[in-house]
Amino acid sequence: DTAVSQTPKYLVTQMGNDKSIKCEQNLGHDTMYWYKQDSKKFLKIMFSYNNKELIINETVPNRFSPKSPDKAHLNLHINSLELGDSAVYFCASSQLDIGPGGYTFGSGTRLTVV
């Protein structure tokens, strides 16, 4: 049973398209995150939701819109995709007060914009 699952694993799309990445966790965590791994392999926070409420919103273009229908799901929608959006996107979850288990990460979605 996968704890944090992301779909799709790979996404190849053309510039200008709109796409979504889905994330679901079955750990009972109350907080979920989206991180972007940039070209230098650096993990950078994009958004965080706690019980469906946005609590962290880093400086991310407003073409990126997260949606949390319930605390077990956090989806990422990206409008008007650009070449620079190509990256690996990781979803993660934890309790708000991060315990000894830290974050649990999904396996990542490799987005390629052509």
Next chain:
Amino acid sequence: ILNVEQSPQSLHVQEGDSTNFTCSFPSSNFYALHWYRWETAKSPEALFVMTLNGDEKKKGRISATLNTKEGYSYLYIKGSQPEDSATYLCAFNTGTASKLTFGTGTRLQVTL
């Protein structure tokens, strides 16, 4: 801006060697320091979460220490094995609802 720095950037050791890496972070507004192990083509997995100055954690051959006053943490691997090959990330946050800021990692390669 919260900077988390890790050194060395990469490390190549022989099987059986013991090794250690450093993570430095801002010592003000400290809440927690995390270590993650990230194997190629997989997702990061939590090793330790440390909150108290002087904390020491151990999991098998891997251990970590924390100094919040001076802003550093060490990760030690005793008797490295090829399966220890991975990138080791540290991350830091300043409060319950604050983001984890990650370092760029130390890439360890263990050869026979």
